[in-house]
Amino acid sequence: MKNQTLLRGFLLLRLTDSTVLLGLQAALFSQVYVVATLENLTVILLTVLDHQLHTPMYFFLRHLSFLDLCLISTTVPKCILNSITLRDSISFFGCVCQLFLIVLLAGSEMGILTAMSYDRYVAICHPLHYEAVMSKGCCVQLMAVSWLSGGALGIFYSAGTFSLEFCGSNRIHQFFCDVPALLELTCSDERVAVSVSLAFGVLYGFSCLVCIIVSYVFIFSTVLKIPSRQSQSKAFSTCVPQLVVVGTFLLTGAAAYLKPSSNAPPLLDVLCSAFYTVAPPAFNPIVYCLRNRDIESALSKVLRNVRRGLREEY
Numbered sequence: 001m002k003n004q005t006l007l008r009g010f011l012l013l014r015l016t017d018s019t020v021l022l023g024l025q026a027a028l029f030s031q032v033y034v035v036a037t038l039e040n041l042t043v044i045l046l047t048v049l050d051h052q053l054h055t056p057m058y059f060f061l062r063h064l065s066f067l068d069l070c071l072i073s074t075t076v077p078k079c080i081l082n083s084i085t086l087r088d089s090i091s092f093f094g095c096v097c098q099l100f101l102i103v104l105l106a107g108s109e110m111g112i113l114t115a116m117s118y119d120r121y122v123a124i125c126h127p128l129h130y131e132a133v134m135s136k137g138c139c140v141q142l143m144a145v146s147w148l149s150g151g152a153l154g155i156f157y158s159a160g161t162f163s164l165e166f167c168g169s170n171r172i173h174q175f176f177c178d179v180p181a182l183l184e185l186t187c188s189d190e191r192v193a194v195s196v197s198l199a200f201g202v203l204y205g206f207s208c209l210v211c212i213i214v215s216y217v218f219i220f221s222t223v224l225k226i227p228s229r230q231s232q233s234k235a236f237s238t239c240v241p242q243l244v245v246v247g248t249f250l251l252t253g254a255a256a257y258l259k260p261s262s263n264a265p266p267l268l269d270v271l272c273s274a275f276y277t278v279a280p281p282a283f284n285p286i287v288y289c290l291r292n293r294d295i296e297s298a299l300s301k302v303l304r305n306v307r308r309g310l311r312e313e314y
Contacts, residue, residue: 111146
């Protein structure tokens with residue numbers, strides 16, 4: 001039966017059979033994809049071109065935007081293509097690659113978010129030692145650990161999942177290849193590799209969450225000691241949205257991977273998965289760049305240069 005699955009691949013979830021609704025679905029996902037792509041490309045270009053943004057905070061933000069861009073590009077274009085062509089198929093190899101990339105990118109993003117919280121902790125709680133602690137070498141090491149952790153998770157999850165025997169239906173109740181949806185198609189009783197991978201993922205996610213919480217506890221305790229109410233509100237308005245993004249990303253991911261299998265409507269699983277694969281790439285640039293004067297200044301500078309170049313050309 002697994003040989004048959006290798007030949008025919010899998011069928012992804014189709015939420016409706018109506019061509020009109022599928023067209024609306026494709027239009028909605030296309031708009032989200034275009035907006036997320038433009039947002040993240042803007043952040044990447046600004047943090048590369050503007051030398052004033054060559055700091056540890058924007059170094060991590062640039063890599064976060066790159067991860068978000070790759071994450072949404074792994075799932076949404078295939079969903080749009082299937083909606084337009086009225087096809088649901090994905091090859092076995094394509095499913096393996098999609099699962100590996102999703103876990104790799106999501107795990108790496110969790111590491112980058114942890115590094116960003118540590119960067120803010122050092123900047124706010126130990127400003128005099130910031131340049132010494134957050135050196136270029138330290139930033140590169142934190143980024144490398146994030147990527148290596150995500151890569152290890154991707155290898156464990158993809159190898160463990162596709163080492164199982166698939167039987168019966170090959171229709172995945174999800175709009176992309178995800179571990180919980182694939183496990184519903186297996187007939188293997190021995191799932192040691194998947195259980196080990198899940199334990200490793202839970203440990204990794206919990207460790208990152210603890211580090212983020214501890215960092216922000218110290219940050220908030222330091223901010224509360226600031227006498228200026230205006231400075232306090234500014235710091236809280238910056239930190240709270242970031243915590244909401246991190247919390248939503250972790251909680252929805254944990255709900256998708258740790259919930260017991262049930263006969264719940266597929267739409268609930270789709271919405272849950274969208275919160276940790278589609279929503280972060282669209283909202284992270286807004287949360288981290290909204291009311292950010294450095295980003296606004298860099299964007300204004302680039303726009304002025306573009307206008308000046310257009311005037312000179314014409």
